[in-house]
Amino acid sequence: MAWYNILMKSYIVGNWKMNFAVGESSVYLHKLTERIRASRDLEIVVAPSAIALQPLSLQIDRKKLRLAAQTANPHDFGAYTGEVSFAQLRGLVDYCIIGHSERRQLFHESDKQVRLAVAAALRNNITPILCIGETSTERTFGETSDVVRDQLLGGLSEVSAEDINKVIIAYEPIWAISSTTDAHIATPDEVAEIVTFIRRTLTDTYSSSIAEAIPILYGGSVKPTNAGAYLTVPGVNGLLIGGASLIADQFIDIIDTAKKVIS
Numbered sequence: 001m002a003w004y005n006i007l008m009k010s011y012i013v014g015n016w017k018m019n020f021a022v023g024e025s026s027v028y029l030h031k032l033t034e035r036i037r038a039s040r041d042l043e044i045v046v047a048p049s050a051i052a053l054q055p056l057s058l059q060i061d062r063k064k065l066r067l068a069a070q071t072a073n074p075h076d077f078g079a080y081t082g083e084v085s086f087a088q089l090r091g092l093v094d095y096c097i098i099g100h101s102e103r104r105q106l107f108h109e110s111d112k113q114v115r116l117a118v119a120a121a122l123r124n125n126i127t128p129i130l131c132i133g134e135t136s137t138e139r140t141f142g143e144t145s146d147v148v149r150d151q152l153l154g155g156l157s158e159v160s161a162e163d164i165n166k167v168i169i170a171y172e173p174i175w176a177i178s179s180t181t182d183a184h185i186a187t188p189d190e191v192a193e194i195v196t197f198i199r200r201t202l203t204d205t206y207s208s209s210i211a212e213a214i215p216i217l218y219g220g221s222v223k224p225t226n227a228g229a230y231l232t233v234p235g236v237n238g239l240l241i242g243g244a245s246l247i248a249d250q251f252i253d254i255i256d257t258a259k260k261v262i263s
């Protein structure tokens, strides 16, 4: 394992997407809390639907788990019907997933919205988890590094020098998300190549000390069976998990694997 994997905190982030009613979220959080032991080196984060964030923020045991929003609007307040802002989430969540591929693709979130959201999160004391990743067509046409570089540097372009090391990056190749076949699962070598590229881009743009201090997570069909392989990729500091985070046994299995890898 590379030295920066060892020195840096690791993260296991469960993206619940649009699943669970509020009551179910509360029951599930309770179940996780009962079964998880607090660890200084491993931050466990769950991202429930927006509607559940306020009640869960009163319930959560912050020594064991932290809350993330799945998206938020970069304007602090105003006439934006249906939206929830980072300013409104301040104090409720510690993290926010930003620029998830489902937001970019299904809800047409632009690069501009993503970079304004990263800045708004930081302004409101919320750690952005900036998601970047290529589609299968982009990969086939050899555009992966251009896409990843543009999303990375675009997403960070409004971040000040003092704040740059408060950001988390999640590399999620879109073709590997929610995959049901092994053919569409990224191999650890494929992940290693892009994570190395991300760190090199951060080094060239900022500095090597900044590049080494920014956590990079991997996401895309992470399961208990492959979590260990991704977590031991040099430069990977954690996982962003969708489907498997909805099943307590699987999520806890992944957490246990992470504890073993970092110990």
Ligand code: PGA
Pocket (backbone or CB within 6 Å): 015, 172, 176, 177, 178, 179, 219, 220, 221, 222, 240, 241, 242, 243, 244
């Ligand atoms: P998945 O989702 O683990 O179900 O592939 C990951 C994500 O969309 O963040």
